Amino acid sequence: MKRQRVAAMARKEWWHLLRDPRSLALMLLMPTMLLFLFGYAIRLDISEAPIGVLDLSHSAAGRELQARFDASSAFAVTRRFDHHAGLRAALQRGEIWGALVIPADYSRRLQQGGAVVQLLLDGVDANTARLLRNYSELLVTTLARERGGGRPMLTVEERVFYNETRESRLAIVPGVIALVMAVIGALMTSLTIAREMELGNLVMLRTTPLTRGEFLLGKLLPYFVLGMLDLAVATAAAVWVFDVPLRGSLPELVLVSGLFLLVVMLQGALISMLAGNQLLASQIALVQTFLPAFLLSGFVFAIDNMPLLLQYVTYAVPARYFVTLSKAIFLKGLSPLLLWGVSGALLLMLLVLLRLCHVKARRLGLGG
Amino acid sequence: MGHPDEPLILLSRITFDYGSGPVLEGVGIGVAAGEIYGLLGADGAGKSTLLRIAVGQLQPQAGEARVLGRPVTAPGLAPGLAYMPQGFGLYPDLSVEENLAFFADLHGLAADVAATRIRDLLQRTGMQRFGRRRAGRLSGGMMQKLALACALVSEPRAMFLDEPTTGVDPVSRRAFWQLLNGVRAEGVAILYATANLDEAERCDRVGLLEGGRIRRQGTPDQLARVEGRRLFTVTGPGVRQALAALRRLPGVEWVFPRGRAAVLWLRDGSGTEAVRHRLQRIAPALRLRETVPGLQETVLWELAQRSRDGS
Numbered sequence: 024m025k026r027q028r029v030a031a032m033a034r035k036e037w038w039h040l041l042r043d044p045r046s047l048a049l050m051l052l053m054p055t056m057l058l059f060l061f062g063y064a065i066r067l068d069i070s071e072a073p074i075g076v077l078d079l080s081h082s083a084a085g086r087e088l089q090a091r092f093d094a095s096s097a098f099a100v101t102r103r104f105d106h107h108a109g110l111r112a113a114l115q116r117g118e119i120w121g122a123l124v125i126p127a128d129y130s131r132r133l134q135q136g137g138a139v140v141q142l143l144l145d146g147v148d149a150n151t152a153r154l155l156r157n158y159s160e161l162l163v164t165t166l167a168r169e170r171g172g173g174r175p176m177l178t179v180e181e182r183v184f185y186n187e188t189r190e191s192r193l194a195i196v197p198g199v200i201a202l203v204m205a206v207i208g209a210l211m212t213s214l215t216i217a218r219e220m221e222l223g224n225l226v227m228l229r230t231t232p233l234t235r236g237e238f239l240l241g242k243l244l245p246y247f248v249l250g251m252l253d254l255a256v257a258t259a260a261a262v263w264v265f266d267v268p269l270r271g272s273l274p275e276l277v278l279v280s281g282l283f284l285l286v287v288m289l290q291g292a293l294i295s296m297l298a299g300n301q302l303l304a305s306q307i308a309l310v311q312t313f314l315p316a317f318l319l320s321g322f323v324f325a326i327d328n329m330p331l332l333l334q335y336v337t338y339a340v341p342a343r344y345f346v347t348l349s350k351a352i353f354l355k356g357l358s359p360l361l362l363w364g365v366s367g368a369l370l371l372m373l374l375v376l377l378r379l380c381h382v383k384a385r386r387l388g389l390g391g
Numbered sequence: 392m393g394h395p396d397e398p399l400i401l402l403s404r405i406t407f408d409y410g411s412g413p414v415l416e417g418v419g420i421g422v423a424a425g426e427i428y429g430l431l432g433a434d435g436a437g438k439s440t441l442l443r444i445a446v447g448q449l450q451p452q453a454g455e456a457r458v459l460g461r462p463v464t465a466p467g468l469a470p471g472l473a474y475m476p477q478g479f480g481l482y483p484d485l486s487v488e489e490n491l492a493f494f495a496d497l498h499g500l501a502a503d504v505a506a507t508r509i510r511d512l513l514q515r516t517g518m519q520r521f522g523r524r525r526a527g528r529l530s531g532g533m534m535q536k537l538a539l540a541c542a543l544v545s546e547p548r549a550m551f552l553d554e555p556t557t558g559v560d561p562v563s564r565r566a567f568w569q570l571l572n573g574v575r576a577e578g579v580a581i582l583y584a585t586a587n588l589d590e591a592e593r594c595d596r597v598g599l600l601e602g603g604r605i606r607r608q609g610t611p612d613q614l615a616r617v618e619g620r621r622l623f624t625v626t627g628p629g630v631r632q633a634l635a636a637l638r639r640l641p642g643v644e645w646v647f648p649r650g651r652a653a654v655l656w657l658r659d660g661s662g663t664e665a666v667r668h669r670l671q672r673i674a675p676a677l678r679l680r681e682t683v684p685g686l687q688e689t690v691l692w693e694l695a696q697r698s699r700d701g702s
Contacts (some may be wrong), residue, residue, distance in 0.1 A: 028496060231545075
């Protein structure tokens with residue numbers, strides 16, 4: 024491998040990048056945009072959700088329960104009702120997202136250890152309804168435990184681990200970094216070789232001494248540098264804008280991110296060589312990287328909750344491994360070496376993709 | 392290494408098939424140093440395929456491609472040959488100098504050597520003033536000259552050009568050929584694929600590729616001569632209207648219009664005076680004069696003959 028040829032190829036790619044404002048904007052603005060979009064837009068928790076209360080018990084215990092809901096940052100008791108009709112009407116109009124109905128015998132049954140409260144929810148937004156239910160369960164169960172005698176009236180399921188403040192962005196932001204890198208890495212590299220093929224220049228490059236190793240390295244180098252720059256921006260935003268604690272080692276995060284970036288870039292390069300034109304390559308890259316990174320990486324949806332078949336599919340998604348590793352480094356302060364199975368899977372993917380790219384580049388007629 | 396007398400480009404009995412019937416059948420071509428060999432053929436005749444075999448990008452089912460005395464697949468041959476494929480688009484967002492520098496680097500030229508060579512190529516192509524202009528903003532003719540310059544940056548001894556002047560205006564084409572003649576004078580062997588008869592006439596030798604075979608090859612003058620046939624031009628008012636009558640004249644093989652005249656091939660031995668006499672009866676103002684045939688007239692006539700015979 025000759026350094027001069029790799030440098031020539033890399034320099035040429037830099038020029039393409041710098042002189043194509045659209046690509047450059049995509050590379051530089053998209054990560055920030057995605058980070059802020061997902062960091063702020065996707066929320067897996069609630070705050071000051073407006074609810075109503077219908078207290079039919081008119082008892083001290085009923086008022087205490089209302090006060091608990093009101094004091095919680097998750098809820099804001101905005102309406103109090105005297106009858107069911109008013110409550111249902113408010114729910115229907117969307118004035119409140121849910122309502123707590125305290126039955127007339129609440130106080131008596133509480134003393135007997137078997138009180139039940141009713142929670143009415145607006146099911147139009149299923150996710151919000153689920154969140155309201157979880158928070159209510161937690162609140163009511165905590166109150167029951169404090170009173171000692173009463174058994175838990177509702178089953179509560181702990182949802183968030185290693186996220187003491189229960190803020191979903193702490194879990195989301197490290198995942199967004201995976202998404203950003205998957206999209207940028209694969210999308211940009213998916214265009215680069217296809218562009219060469221579209222211009223008809225690959226045919227001419229074949230008659231130069233350029234080897235396929237030099238070709239691939241020269242092609243990917245500028246995008247790797249920009250991808251790592253994106254990582255730096257995303258990490259800085261995560262720590263300083265979103266207050267995500269970086270509990271693990273920064274060099275290890277850089278190392279793991281570099282490995283992941285290489286994997287997605289090779290994925291993009293392979294797509295580029297297979298597609299042969301930029302439009303098709305970019306479409307395949309989006310479908311092959313963005314969607315799996317978003318849906319199947321465990322970034323938003325827990326892999327364990329997916330159907331078994333889909334769970335197997337996630338093993339072929341590089342972002343799955345990187346989401347696990349980045350969350351582990353950010354939130355748990357774990358070393359990727361401890362998660363050697365996950366790191367190893369990413370490394371294996373790198374080797375497989377490297378081989379596939381090499382074979383495909385040979386089929387395209389590149390020497391070496 | 393090959394024999395000292397071996398042509399720099401030697402294609403022997405090349406046979407190639409994409410899987411849907413033979414594209415090339417036993418094609419043999421030799422191009423010596425300082426020679427431009429015109430590979431003349433219609434679209435789809437197999438010219439590009441033959442060139443790709445010649446530069447080692449396709450493997451023939453039979454035959455051998457040798458360049459600079461070695462099989463084209465031999466390692467280390469790249470700097471000695473240059474290939475300018477059809478539709479080669481350079482890098483439009485790179486400047487003229489950057490395009491040249493890129494290819495100089497790929498060929499491993501030292502910085503000072505590359506700078507000198509780029510300067511020289513810019514001068515030869517008349518593009519000194521456009522060194523910093525983006526390739527995408529060049530005219531079609533200049534773009535092709537730049538493509539040729541990129542191919543020349545490694546100072547190749549064998550060049551393969553695939554219809555390089557397609558879509559280029561006549562003035563730019565002329566400038567391109569001046570440049571190419573300079574390259575020939577330096578002793579470079581050039582295999583030039585074209586569908587253009589004008590361009591074929593500029594080559595030192597021409598091979599007519601048709602139906603996967605080289606039907607005839609030789610100098611343009613040799614190819615223009617047809618045994619037992621003579622070429623005449625008929626001029627005068629009303630010549631266009633007289634075409635059908637001309638076709639019925641004794642000894643006339645083929646008639647075709649050209650501008651305000653008609654060109655006709657006569658069998659040797661057909662009395663010229665008799666034809667002239669009959670011509671006067673068709674239209675008294677028409678004049679008949681013998682013409683030296685060019686490659687265009689001959690090739691068009693041969694193609695028409697074969698088309699008529701169904702071969």
